[in-house]
Amino acid sequence: MITRLEEIPVTKESYPFASAERYLKLSERGYVEKEYYMCGTANVYETADERGGVRVRTADAPYTNRIIVRAPQDTAKCSGNVVVEIINPTSFMEIDRMWILGWKKFVRDGDIYVGITSKPNTIAKMVEFDEKRYGCLSWANPTPDVPFSERLQATGGLGDLNHDYETGLFWDMLTDLAWLLRGDEEQNPIREYKREYVYLTGWSQSGSYLFRYLNSFAYRPEVARGACVFDGYLSGGGVHSLGIPVNQYECRDPYHYSLTRVEKAREPFIAVQTESENGRMEAWRIAQQDSDDPEFLFRQYDVTGASHDTSYSYVDYYQNDPDLVRINHLPFYMGKNEEGNDYPSQILFAAAFRNLFTWVRTGAAPVHCDRIAIDSDGENKKDAFGNTIGGLRTCLLDYPTGRYSNTSDIEKGQNFLDPESEKEGLLGYQQAFSKEMIKELYGTLAHYREMAEKNTKEQVTKGFVCREDAAELVEIAVQLAKKRGLE
Template sequence: MNTPFRTMAGATLRRGTLAAALACASWSALAAVPQATVTPTATPGFGARAAFFGDADFVEQEVHLSGLARKFKGSGSLGSDGKWTATVVSSATPYNTMAIVRRPADPARFNGIVLVEWLNVSTGYPLDVDWGMAHEAILREGYAYVGVNVQKVGMQGVQKLKQFGDRYAAGSIPDDDISYDIFSQTAQALRDQSALLLGNLKPAKIIATGHSQSAMRLATYANAIQPLDQVYDGILIHGRGGIGTRIGAGDSLPSSYVVRADTKVPVFVLQSEMDVAFGPSTSKQPDGAKVRHWEVAGTSHADQYLLDNIGEVSGRDVGWTPPGCGSPYNASSFYMAENAAIHHLKNWVTAGTAPPVAPRMERDWLGFIKKDAHGNAVGGVRLPDLEVPIAKYSHANFTTGSLAFLDLFACVAGGNTTYFKADKLKTLYPTHADYVNKVKAAADAAVAKGYIRPADRDAAVKRAQAAAVPQ
């Protein structure tokens, strides 16, 4: 079978002569983002989601990216303030990888913003976590989306899947030290080769996103690579841990660090309650002229909404669906806060309008997050779920069966929901109308504060109207 990966492999290797010339070039030439070769494919591949677009008139296709990637190394002090300097140490590592493109079919519906997700490979496969969280807003508000696999294990994962034959056989990412450059080359390709990636759409601004492991790498990217390459207009770091990932071989990072305060592009750090509970050092991130940090109370690293969405494709392509755990997954509406964060980033990069500063979660004298009388977190960004609670939303869960890594991960990261008993609901909300009116008020307040979008406000009210509260 003649796949795009196979046809690109020879061309990639022939670039060795160019790489040798680049190795002798000036540092400024090395620092320029190399051009990737972009090869669209005719059929959907791993992670295809067009079947779930509903009434949205979106186009989905897979593209293959290949080229020669640079490697970086930290230069000077890599301190906790994130003000790092990276230098190019090589520029001749061949790679072949895949990306998923989803975009409005009608240019009139395109809002000009392309979201580029650093696909998450914690499961061994490249999963589109931020799409899973924000897909309703992306489809509704006309963003274009590119999910790119930039890590070795992600490529190895799709190569193991027999249903795709040799589609990915020539894919190659030798090591993750080139992940930063593949990510830069993706944005550069969107600027220089938009017709191949986006058809008749022209991007006005490009925003990077990444969750969990990808968020930690994206934090390193924001501190060290973005200042060098300057290819993204904004960055959304979603669910980062306190630790970081190296720039290159031999680098030693501090035990914790923040996003640099002097970033030239807006950076939005969006954290769940679980993220700041397990990584309290991330709460040291200061808000600034170009940095915003939100901590969303009552939320988990993953949740029911996200795991259901991931399960749509992982069950089909990988044979994995979220397992049953000791208690229900966290059912809060964290996705609404991400929808709002993306909207704020859009306004920040296009009009210079900064997002609202939000309060942090409150902590006791031991440093633990304070809880209210219902067992829910105090402070932070508060969604209608927390302002008008029908449950305790937490992040303690466990598996009741399988000890396989993915099942353990889903149960731990998925958090839990402990619903209030009928007598407590009756005390809190004497009538159904009382409950609905309180949700309406809380949702209106959340919109006014900028924590949720109007469409999500309507969804929250509709859910309240359908809920059997009180029982």
């Protein structure tokens, strides 16, 4: 139950962590950014059966969380779409990756964005960023005297076990927020806007949170309240090898494979993944086919060329933010290769969001997308140029001027997921073809532009690229070809 939603004032000295207003000047784009304390009580659940059933472990534990809201300044310009993001916590920092990938589409179409802190392990960095602003945040463990098992202490869970907090408070927070956004209560921060459809999205670990929410919570009678909590779902880069526990005491418990993917989706669900998840993160092991079954409305897009993180989404967006430098948490490319993978997956995510919204509003499902081809070992198959075969493609791959990898070589010890590894499977790299090879393939820059435009027009027709983004995609490809020597 949410008992209080309180707007947090923004001043020159105090502003939201990783503020989009500071990075993007949202106010100049006709958008406002507001942050709120969300206070209330939540149940902590425990596993009841291997297929995702849950029961209450501890009832009505108090919490203070935060949400971030980005919406049109002019309420009349609102599209009626509300996108709720489970903010990613994997690096112990708030990463609103689905906002980063989708903001251009959200802003031009008038969509509302609401991000919710999804795990208390990020609070320490927010407090370091601004103790006065975030010092009151609390996910207090309602059973602090209950010890972790010896096995759990030995394995370390997900690396953030802490008797002071409880990750399992999140599920009720998310449900209660969804119902608040739908309703007309005075404390609803978007009550003045048109709110026709509410969607849930999440990236990477947060995509896995989304899987668990659908499998264990969304269709429980007391959660659904005779309707649907969310009208549609879009997961990005979901890690299918990661089972999300319903509370921290169950970290590293064995999971049925069905809990690492979505088993039921009565509302439209689009899964977008990159080469990283398909290969190194083994999504191919539990692959699911597209479906129009009323119990499983599902589409999957494999974004060929893209790595889990890209230079655009993980490095460039933060603009060398001095605040993130100050708290020693500025994302950077650590690969030995000259250029990090900068495949423009954000353009394909924009189309995926639009396709989801259309599917929900009209019932017209998106067209099917080819999947990435894999070999007998589950690795992504490569073509003669060294690029991956199949999947959702653009002119950058159909008319390549270089090769894209989902994995970078790094110095040993830099990989925070595996300090012993000399490979980084999250942010890959790109490697240009020689000037002579590019010229032999395409002749002139004008001819290359012509081919890129034709290819992109086809992708727009299929619905994989928004018409508004077509020129930008072509220009990215053309400028890259020019940089690599095509004249």
